[in-house]
Amino acid sequence: MLHDAVLVCRKDLRIELRAKIGLNQVAPFAGAVLLLFGLALGPSRQALEPAAAGLFWVAVLLSAVLAVQRSFAVESAHAARDGLRLSGLDPAGIFLGKGAAIAAQLLVLEALLTAGVALLFGARLAGGIVLVSSCLAASIGLAAVGVIYGVLSSAARVKETLLPLLFLPVAAPVLLGATKAWDDALAGRAGSSGVWMSLLAVFAVLYVAVGTVAFGPLLEDT
Amino acid sequence: MMLRRINSDGALRVLGTLALLGMIATVWLGLFVTPNAVGYADGTVRLLYIHPPLAWVMFVAYGMATLSSLLYLWPRTRHPRFDHLAGASAEVGVVFTGLTLVSGSIWGRTTWGVWWAWDPLLTTTALLFVLYLGYLAIRNVPGDPETVARRSAVAGLVAFLDVPVVFFAVSWWRSLHQGPTVNLATGKSYVHGSMAWTLMLGFVSFTLTYIWLMAHRYRLAVLRDREGDEGLEAALAERWAEAVR
Amino acid sequence: MSGYTEAGYAIVLCTLVSYAVSLVTRERATRRRLPPPGSTGIDLQPPRGHSNLERP
Numbered sequence: 001m002l003h004d005a006v007l008v009c010r011k012d013l014r015i016e017l018r019a020k021i022g023l024n025q026v027a028p029f030a031g032a033v034l035l036l037f038g039l040a041l042g043p044s045r046q047a048l049e050p051a052a053a054g055l056f057w058v059a060v061l062l063s064a065v066l067a068v069q070r071s072f073a074v075e076s077a078h079a080a081r082d083g084l085r086l087s088g089l090d091p092a093g094i095f096l097g098k099g100a101a102i103a104a105q106l107l108v109l110e111a112l113l114t115a116g117v118a119l120l121f122g123a124r125l126a127g128g129i130v131l132v133s134s135c136l137a138a139s140i141g142l143a144a145v146g147v148i149y150g151v152l153s154s155a156a157r158v159k160e161t162l163l164p165l166l167f168l169p170v171a172a173p174v175l176l177g178a179t180k181a182w183d184d185a186l187a188g189r190a191g192s193s194g195v196w197m198s199l200l201a202v203f204a205v206l207y208v209a210v211g212t213v214a215f216g217p218l219l220e221d222t
Numbered sequence: 223m224m225l226r227r228i229n230s231d232g233a234l235r236v237l238g239t240l241a242l243l244g245m246i247a248t249v250w251l252g253l254f255v256t257p258n259a260v261g262y263a264d265g266t267v268r269l270l271y272i273h274p275p276l277a278w279v280m281f282v283a284y285g286m287a288t289l290s291s292l293l294y295l296w297p298r299t300r301h302p303r304f305d306h307l308a309g310a311s312a313e314v315g316v317v318f319t320g321l322t323l324v325s326g327s328i329w330g331r332t333t334w335g336v337w338w339a340w341d342p343l344l345t346t347t348a349l350l351f352v353l354y355l356g357y358l359a360i361r362n363v364p365g366d367p368e369t370v371a372r373r374s375a376v377a378g379l380v381a382f383l384d385v386p387v388v389f390f391a392v393s394w395w396r397s398l399h400q401g402p403t404v405n406l407a408t409g410k411s412y413v414h415g416s417m418a419w420t421l422m423l424g425f426v427s428f429t430l431t432y433i434w435l436m437a438h439r440y441r442l443a444v445l446r447d448r449e450g451d452e453g454l455e456a457a458l459a460e461r462w463a464e465a466v467r
Numbered sequence: 468m469s470g471y472t473e474a475g476y477a478i479v480l481c482t483l484v485s486y487a488v489s490l491v492t493r494e495r496a497t498r499r500r501l502p503p504p505g506s507t508g509i510d511l512q513p514p515r516g517h518s519n520l521e522r523p
Contacts, residue, residue, distance in 0.1 A: 149377075
């Protein structure tokens with residue numbers, strides 16, 4: 001299973017490295033979202049700095065929708081999905097592989113966005129361990145939910161509108177937990193973010209488990 | 223099987239009559255008979271007879287939808303019946319969630335002076351509403367009936383699993399950063415006498431209404447399914463006739 | 468009375484009644500499009516086409 005996961009993950013990341021859709025389109029999109037937040041909340045640092053964590057995670061969530069859509073657009077082109085299904089790879093492995101690839105892309109995106117938040121909103125980066133570990137847990141959770149809903153909605157002709165409707169409400173706890181963890185860390189209260197870190201961890205474990213079990217039947221003939 | 227018995231026309235008609243009578247009695251008692259309790263804004267206490275029953279039906283409906291999804295996914299009990307049941311229950315649940323939000327919002331307007339407060343229960347309910355709207359949307363994605371059913375069952379489970387996570391997240395969010403939140407349930411300690419009876423009647427009649435609505439929605443789903451099958455058979459027969467000719 | 472409470476009752480009741488009416492009319496319309504299955508009630512046997520779901 002793990003071997004299959006590594007295979008699928010490397011395949012997705014290699015496609016991504018060659019096509020550079022993430023770098024050329026998703027990352028600039030996230031940057032544009034940050035700029036628009038800045039415009040909407042006004043030029044004063046007093047308004048932007050306290051909101052930095054929340055704006056960062058909203059930008060991540062919106063970009064995650066694009067990343068998931070891209071990950072399944074790759075499969076639907078040239079009927080690559082059938083190839084994947086008939087490849088004899090373990091469905092759980094495919095789920096973990098695709099999830100890991102999306103999580104890796106999200107982590108890169110979060111690194112870029114962190115720089116953007118520090119630059120544009122004047123957020124002082126503190127509590128590095130909490131920042132990094134919450135990014136890690138949140139990315140895994142988002143990627144897991146994203147892959148489940150990605151395969152569910154990829155059969156629909158209206159997938160562009162269906163995926164955000166399904167994905168964003170389910171991801172609400174991630175937005176909440178990650179924002180609060182970042183708030184605490186940025187305000188120098190990194191010690192009090194334990195409850196939010198555990199929320200993110202529970203979310204990630206829950207949906208990785210569900211996806212691993214449920215991906216087989218979903219992939220069969222959607 | 224219980225379903226089959228409820229589904230017979232006669233039983234359903236009796237159930238519908240009981241639900242209708244119960245609703246009329248609840249409204250009559252709630253709006254005109256029960257006293258206007260002290261400690262509430264003018265007349266607001268009367269919302270207490272419909273708001274908790276609505277929320278209760280919402281939970282029953284989603285519980286039923288989740289149970290049916292599980293039964294569908296379990297290979298031994300896999301049957302289209304459970305798929306129809308899950309869809310019917312979730313749709314009725316969404317209607318009741320909308321009504322819970324409306325009645326809760328009116329309660330908030332008269333009691334707290336605002337249409338919306340970021341109360342944990344209220345926020346969770348709002349997210350639940352959006353979650354299950356998404357579930358109904360995915361049910362409408364066309365495809366082979368068996369595939370659609372399996373897809374919907376997984377989507378139903380994923381949505382339901384999110385509910386406790388959301389609830390705890392929102393509760394911590396509120397409790398860590400604000401004073402004690404206003405609890406919609408605080409009013410319950412004042413309930414007594416004729417008010418208690420009215421509330422009980424409200425719970426019973428809203429539950430009966432739920433069962434009636436769900437049974438009808440279920441029959442509609444079964445009929446639609448058969449319609450689809452017979453349409454397919456007619457088309458196949460036509461093609462056969464053409465080929466033979 | 469403020470009128471809010473009555474409005475709440477009215478919204479709840481109207482929604483439930485119109486949902487019920489829409490269910491019944493949709494059911495009637497579908498039934499009319501289908502040939503009668505022989506009996507008065509609908510049979511709850513699984514529709515054909517699902518035979519692969521049956522356990523032996």
